[in-house]
Amino acid sequence: MDFYFKEFEHRKPPGPVPYSMSRELLYQYLATCNLTLGIWYLWWRWSYALNYDAMWFSFPLVFAESCAFIGSVLFTFNLWKTKDEPKKTPPHTINECVAKDSPEGSETRPISIDVFFPSYDEEPELVRLSIEDAQKIRYPHDIEIKIFILDDGKRPAMKALAEEMGVEYITRENNIGFKAGNLRNALEQTYGDFIVICDADTRPFPTILEHTMGYFRDPDVAWVQTPQWFFDLPEGERLPNWLQRKLGKWAAPIGRGFEKFYGPVKIGEDPYVNDPQMFYDVIQRRRNWVNASFCCGAGSIHRREAVMEAALRSYSEQISKEHKEIEKQIRKITKEKAVDQDVSDNLRQEIIFDTEFTPYKFHVSEDIYTSIVLHSDTERNWRSVQHPEVESKMLSPQDLQTWTVQRFKYSGGSIDIFMNDNPLFRKGMNLKQKLMYGASFWSNLSAVWNIIFLTCPIIYFLTSIAPVSAYDVTFYLHFIPFVLTAELAMMVGTWGVAGYKGKTNFLSFFPVNMRALWTVLRGRKISFPATPKERQDGFFGHLVIPQILVFGLSFFSMCFAWFSYFTGMFGSYSIGGLVFNSFWTINNMMAMWGMIAAAYWTPPPADKKQEQESEELEYGI
Template identity: 90%
Template structure:
């Protein structure tokens, strides 16, 4: 089978951004200035800058600004400093990975590792590529490594592939718990000391074990997460070639002229902003210093003992919680202060009988859920490590529909945990860990205030009613220093990783984010659909209707307001208000346009065809 990503196999992953202490200190200085100015700005907004004649408009905006500032505080703490875990040499035997009082201490046997590839409906040829790469994993010492295909699709073709490749095959007669259930079923039938979790499209590098197993010399390290890297991200098409392909040969000259003035321009470069480097190299990596980097599934290595202990603790907590709730109902009915011990014991036995032991929580975000359980374990003090170097490659969503499904799962899973089992109220976690997890959950509530930020300039343009007391010099003296220091701090704090697209994508993400929030609030479960590995046919304009509406209203309202200002036909606009809201609106429109363009994006011709087309344009053929 000829996969679309064949032409990208030569690509190499980016190196981790080198740590710079001077840059980190500069970031901390700028971030501190920004937070100080933010407090000053919000105090002024709440105390002196509300428009009391339009509180229906003024209050939502200052509320949104306050919520966004809380997010800025949490994000600043997340980015505060980098402290990579020192790399250690790979252990020879299992006794080098366990505590001195462990039953396995002193054992000289080789380490055993199970590599899991959960699959449901992926093409066998795709899984075969992953297995081939897994079989190339090397280790400097003797090791017992087994590779398992965990087939929830129960397909004879997949079983035949396992036989052909000489790897193990595990299936089950149901799909309870989906991926989490698939992993649980595999854990019950395997015995490796450590588990490497991959997705069906995860292609591990030969170095994944020799670069990560050294961390497990610390017996408290429960898992190591490696960065996920999508090697198939569209590189985009240079503007002259794109114009020539769309409009004809004459347009390529126009494109070359534009590039001479502006520099190289690429159309369709990573249209869905899938590049995860910001998340792994900046956000996750900088959680190492407070032991709060969470598991993200694929590309992670787990200590089996930790997984099982987490499951036992979660199992016990679930039983105790259910027992407490039922006994509360019994006391309410009987009017007794206590439930008899014999009744309580019988009740607990019934709950144990009805409750399944689940090493991986049956949850759409089972990876972060397991991380929370381990990080809050007061008896073991389990640690996590974010390894900064890419050790595998995988496939990215190639259309907006697939991207939407994936992001809905991520956002909904996080919100569900935040609403129903919030780690901020769990015993065992330190304050710094809670703040790190809080940053992740808070960002998934952002649709609430992002909608306000998107609609406020539209309301101002159509009504000429200002959400602040006045767009005067005092407003700008408070606002501009706050915004400038925020941008400077962000630029220094994320140095080496492009961030603008991520910020605009975050703003345009609001419909998916809001849908996920609404789903959880209604008590509905977030579904577990497998993410397709091939591009879905067609375009997906229906998925960006909210973004189109915001874009259209922003453009029309801005034109309307400037027309009224120059003609005096309607309203009482101030020049300062128009300029400020115009910049605000243009930023919003650029964010919406990125998502709208992604809905209609189609892969450009193959690299070979592009090269041929470029030569034709160059020689005027």
């Protein structure tokens, strides 16, 4: 089978952003200024700038601003500093990875590694590529590496592939727990000291073990997460070439002139904003200093002992919790002070029989859930490490439908944990760890206030009612310093990683995020659909109807307000309010446009790509 991504095999991953103490200190200074100005701004908004004649409008906006500011505080804490784990040489034998007083402390046998490739409905030939790369993994010392295909699809073709390539094949009769259940089933049948978790399309680099196993010299390191890198992201088309293709050769000089002023511009570059560098190189990497980087599944290496030990404690806690809850209900019904001991013992046995032992939590977000269990283990104080360098490559969602399914799972899974097993109330984590997890969960509630931010300028334009007391000099003196320092702090804090597209994508994400929140609030389960590894044909305009409505209403309302202002036909607009809300609306429209364009994006055909490359050579770009 010929895969679309074959032409991208030559691509190399970006390196991690180099650490700079001076840049970090500048960020901390700017972030402190921004938070101080933010407190000042919100105090003024709540105390002096509410429009008491329209509290139905004014209160939701100041509420949204306050919620967004809480997110900014958490994000600032997340980005506060970089503290990479010192690299260590790869261990020779297992006794170098465990505590000296452990049963394996005196063993000098080689380390054993199990490499898992969970699969459900992926093409065998796709998995073949992953296995071929896994077989190239090298290590400077003797080591035992076993590769396993974990086939939840029970396919003869996948079993034949395993036999052909000389790797192990594991399947099961049911799909209980989906990926987490698949991993649990494999753990019951394997014995490696460490486990490398991959997806079916994860292509590990030969260096993945020699660059990461050194961290496990610390016996408290439970897992190491490596950055995920999508090597098939669309590179886009330079503006002069795009204008020439759409309008003719006369338009190319316009594009070149614009690029001389603005810099290189690419059309169709990663339209879904899949590039995960912001997440891994900035957010996850800067959680190392408080031991709060969490597992993200593919590309992670786990200590088997940690996974099983934490699972046992979690299993025991779950049984005890259910036992207490049922006994409480029995006492309430019988009006007795205590439950009979024999009844209590029998009840506990029944709960043990009915409770699943799950090394990886049976959950759509099993990776972060398992991280929470390990980080809250009061007995061992397990540590995690975010490795800064890319050690594998994988495929990105190539259409909006696939992207939406994936983001819905991520968002819904996080919200479900936040609502039903909130780590902020778990024993075992320190305050800094809880704040880091809180930042992740808070961001998934953002659809609530993002909807307010999207609708407020529309309401102002259509009614001329202001959500603040006045758009006057006092307003701008409070608002502008706060926003400017926020942008400067963000620019410095994420230096070396493109951030603007991520911010606009975060805003336009509101329909998916809202649907995930509503699903959890209704008590519905977030499903476990496997992410397709090939582009789904067609356009997906039905998925961006909310964004189209916001874009259209924003544009119409802005034109209506300016026309009304100049003609005096309607309302009592102020020039300050019109200018402020126009900038606000344009930002919202740009965010919506990115998602709308992604719904109709298709990769250029092969002949167009060759034509683009020749034109770039011709123009010297």
